[in-house]
Amino acid sequence: MDWADELAASVSGPQVVNDSKTPSGTVHVGSLRGPVILDTITRALRARGIETTLLYGVDDLDPMDAQALLTPDAVEHEMGRPLAHVPDQAGDCHASYARHHAQVFIDTFAGLGILPDRYYWMSDIYPTGAIDPYIRLALDRAELVREIYRRVANVQHPAEWHPIGVICPTCGKVGTTIVTRWDGELVFYECRADHVTWARGCGASGWISPFGGNAKLPWNLEWAAQWGLFGVTIEPGGKDLSTAGGSRDRSAAIAREVFEIDPPLNVPYEFLNIGGKKMSTSKGRGASAHAFTEVVPPEQTRLLFLRPRPNSAIEFDPEGTDAVPRLFDEFDKLAAATAGREVKGELPAGYESIFRYSLLDPAADVAAEAAAFRADFGHLALLVQVPGVDVDGRVEAEKGSALTDRERAVLVERVRAARAWIATYAPERARMTVRDALPIEAGALEPDQRAYLAALAAAAEASPPVAGDGWQALIFSVAAGVGLANGRAFSAIYLAFLGRSNGPRAGWLLASLEPPFVLERLRDAADIKEVAR
């Protein structure tokens, strides 16, 4: 995790960290990497005592260009209008489509411990006139802007094109208009039916003031204007923007040449791949943000995103793998190392920073968090599958003392995550089911194991064990009685009930089942191949 601390060490003076997002739809997991990086940088700067402001912008004057979330009859009317002016399709009391979707990601950020000092909404900022100086510069230097587009991005705008998008006073659309003239106070706009393929303009035209919220700058100029307006010094960007000739290059050139300001330091970051592929909501469970956050709590999600350097792609495939348990294991290892406990294997450079920045609360007591007891995720994933098991009791026994409130909260979170993992991503081998009939795998039982199972059945019938620990004691005492090694005794039980040679604590497993069923199964398994022998 040298990357964030190195970055923090390389700057001086107060910093303004910024990012902004178009609230066009739902957030998927991969898109959380940017915000986590943003937040990690902010924490690293503050850790060095650098005065830092974290801003997050909502580009809600951008035109509606995705019709997937619109009702069919709304498409014709709403496509191309600013997101801030589109009614909330969900009808759950938000002022607009933009407010609704922005709220979704603001909530997501808060859930990940990302707390910008301020959110700003472009639909609030334009009417104040704060952007007007930038609009004037852009229009006065329209030829320069067109030249930058040609030079930097190889994009050829018509000679009449001006870098401003008027919100059509007739139909309210911003995506459909083009400005062809500027007289120093007013612009001449046309709302064209065929300006873009995804929205249809109304055909209106006329002279209008581009100031005070009547118009918005095109994306690349708006970005540069934000940098100037807020004095942004650091802004990470996804690699889709950071490519040569891409948005970042254009906006940086516009900032320098048109607005005459220095663009912020870029921190380009790669994306999250699922099984070597870009994650997308249409490609199954691995990509579903909802399922992901159900299974991976905030601190582990932060760790996933901030551990690798931003410029390397993250390979993460939760589906049918142990990737999720391993993420927990790594978190626990970092905690142990930070607390000064001995850990197996190597530690990444700056492991304490990685742990600290992974914590949900930026003001958390790192030492206390590191020292807190956390139950092994893999173990929990088993425990939660045993009916009636006292998970809290088991975990406290493992710790050796009562859990603190904080530890109990962590446990609750992990138990929920473990259940969700078993229900969704977990590979079959992590799932444990008591077979309805004697498993075929029980054929592998050796004669001494079958004799043991028969003895266990007899002993259990003679004196029924009352609970998990009763069964557990009986399993051991019968094993000792017939002279069978404990390991082989346990695997005999697992084979008989689960069809596998290992499993969760056998006593509690048997105690959770109906006693007659247990006896019958033990005898069935004991009798198997008895004839053939």
Place this chain on the structure above:
RNA sequence: GGGCCGGUAGCUCAACGGCAGAGCAGCUGACUCUUAAUCAGCUGGUUGAGAGUUCGAAUCUCUCCCGGCUCACCA
């Protein structure tokens, strides 16, 4: 076509000019009540290919191959 990232053990990654390593998985073994835990040990590599620089290359240079993402319309 341009750009970026990557290719190291079965998997995820580290090492970034000085003996190729860790975790997990796998395999052995130990364990009379933490039994998918814990402990001890083992296996596993022509570092994508080729050339170059160097006393020395996974590491630097060049060429190529492969994978992925991304841009070239808008935001």
